[in-house]
Amino acid sequence: MHPTALRAAYDRQASSAPARMSRPGFLRPLFACAALALLPFGAHAQIEGRSTSDKLLLTAGVSQVEGAAGGGLVPWGVIGGYGTRDQFGGSAFATRVELDDYALDSRGVLFGIFDRVEVSIAQQRFDTRAVGAALGLGRGFTLDQDIYGAKLRVFGDAVYDQDRWWPQISIGVQHKRHGDGAVVRSLGADDRGTDVYVAATKLYLAQSMLVNVTLRSTDANQLGLLGFGGDDGGRSLQLEGSVAWLLSRRFAVGAEYRGKPDNLSAVDEQHAWDVFAAWTLSKHLALTLAYVDLGTIAIADDQRGWYGSVQVGF
Amino acid sequence: MRTLMLGAMLAIGLAAHAQDALPPPMDPAPADPALRPVLDDFGGREGLGALMDDFMVILLEDPRTQPFFEYSDQAAVKEHLADQFCVILGGDCRYEGRDMRAAHKGMELRQLEFNALVEDLQIAMERRGIPFRAQNRLLAKLAPMQRDMIEK
Numbered sequence: 001m002h003p004t005a006l007r008a009a010y011d012r013q014a015s016s017a018p019a020r021m022s023r024p025g026f027l028r029p030l031f032a033c034a035a036l037a038l039l040p041f042g043a044h045a046q047i048e049g050r051s052t053s054d055k056l057l058l059t060a061g062v063s064q065v066e067g068a069a070g071g072g073l074v075p076w077g078v079i080g081g082y083g084t085r086d087q088f089g090g091s092a093f094a095t096r097v098e099l100d101d102y103a104l105d106s107r108g109v110l111f112g113i114f115d116r117v118e119v120s121i122a123q124q125r126f127d128t129r130a131v132g133a134a135l136g137l138g139r140g141f142t143l144d145q146d147i148y149g150a151k152l153r154v155f156g157d158a159v160y161d162q163d164r165w166w167p168q169i170s171i172g173v174q175h176k177r178h179g180d181g182a183v184v185r186s187l188g189a190d191d192r193g194t195d196v197y198v199a200a201t202k203l204y205l206a207q208s209m210l211v212n213v214t215l216r217s218t219d220a221n222q223l224g225l226l227g228f229g230g231d232d233g234g235r236s237l238q239l240e241g242s243v244a245w246l247l248s249r250r251f252a253v254g255a256e257y258r259g260k261p262d263n264l265s266a267v268d269e270q271h272a273w274d275v276f277a278a279w280t281l282s283k284h285l286a287l288t289l290a291y292v293d294l295g296t297i298a299i300a301d302d303q304r305g306w307y308g309s310v311q312v313g314f
Numbered sequence: 315m316r317t318l319m320l321g322a323m324l325a326i327g328l329a330a331h332a333q334d335a336l337p338p339p340m341d342p343a344p345a346d347p348a349l350r351p352v353l354d355d356f357g358g359r360e361g362l363g364a365l366m367d368d369f370m371v372i373l374l375e376d377p378r379t380q381p382f383f384e385y386s387d388q389a390a391v392k393e394h395l396a397d398q399f400c401v402i403l404g405g406d407c408r409y410e411g412r413d414m415r416a417a418h419k420g421m422e423l424r425q426l427e428f429n430a431l432v433e434d435l436q437i438a439m440e441r442r443g444i445p446f447r448a449q450n451r452l453l454a455k456l457a458p459m460q461r462d463m464i465e466k
Contacts, residue, residue: 084424084426084429085424086424086425087426154326155326159457160457160458160460160461162453162454162455162457169326205451205454205457206450206451206454208450246446246450248446249436249440249446
């Protein structure tokens with residue numbers, strides 16, 4: 001869609017639609033409180049990486065950009081937080097992705113309950129920078145969305161079933177609400193959508209390796225940042241996967257792939273991949289660095305760049 | 315599609331239920347001759363003995379595991395553990411202890427306590443400079459025994 005046409009479509013939508021959907025004002029203070037509340041747990045029992053929440057280091061994954069426990073891009077079958085089956089666990093994360101023409105900020109919190117259920121909230125802000133100007137939206141126009149997630153472990157144990165072939169399997173949902181309905185509607189997309197996924201994760205200790213495969217039913221464009229559905233497609237099944245090599249108790253490297261739909265004829269969307277390194281600096285602090293390739297986003301091709309994430313948890 | 319989903323849910327339900335039924339206890343010392351090189355990484359039976367000395371010190375310092383070991387016959391526990399690991403790693407040893415279920419019956423162990431033990435073992439192995447990959451090959455054999463040790 002030509003930028004002028006996009007702007008005109010946006011104006012039509014903005015004038016006819018109700019006032020910009022107000023986003024829950026409690027989310028930012030909630031994150032701040034959650035992050036602060038988790039820090040005392042971090043200070044407790046710092047002897048050689050032991051603590052009161054007792055999963056083994058790195059076996060809870062980190063937080064992926066939509067807030068679920070997993071790799072950087074892909075949700076895994078593990079339940080987040082270090083709580084074992086009799087305990088609670090949780091974490092807060094902040095992620096920044098710097099691409100050639102855009103930037104993405106994501107932050108969120110998750111709680112794991114009895115190593116069985118995980119709930120999460122995340123907020124994403126996508127800065128369109130100069131592309132925003134080219135699209136007639138304004139330089140530095142940000143597209144936002146809130147993501148409410150839940151995950152249930154239904155089968156298996158990724159760590160302890162070493163003598164069995166089957167993985168740990170979880171089912172999850174990510175309900176996403178876009179903050180700017182007018183923009184996405186002008187693209188021909190909806191402003192909210194729900195992803196449903198099945199994730200299978202297994203830690204192959206004898207090979208010091210973790211493997212995850214996720215199958216996701218989604219209609220989200222660019223994870224939802226360009227709305228849901230479109231003129232060129234609706235809901236589809238997408239394949240995602242991660243591989244990680246544990247190099248020490250506190251350090252892992254890996255790679256991920258994430259298939260994405262291409263629902264909008266006006267703009268191209270491609271599959272994403274990344275290579276990452278993750279450090280647990282203590283039981284409660286994890287740092288992830290990745291190089292990501294998100295392909296074409298809207299009118300800008302070859303969106304590659306760096307991903308950095310900090311996670312505080314217990 | 316609906317039939318497929320129902321079939322899948324039934325299969326998962328049956329499999330999950332099958333996991334709950336109590337099978338016979340696992341062999342506590344399954345020998346794997348392929349792990350002989352890993353035994354060398356541990357310094358053979360002698361190295362395992364020294365590792366158990368360090369391990370016991372850590373277990374007694376860790377408040378999560380201390381209650382389970384402070385009144386036990388620590389020398390016997392160390393001997394049994396060293397023999398058990400030796401057999402598992404394909405060594406010429408004999409394990410003469412009980413199976414894991416019998417040895418831990420009545421202790422009401424929870425997963426967090428088992429995890430604490432594994433973490434303490436990792437720390438002991440780290441301190442002795444045992445290569446990480448070798449550590450994981452041993453842990454791969456020990457991890458499934460959790461099933462026999464945790465109180466259901």
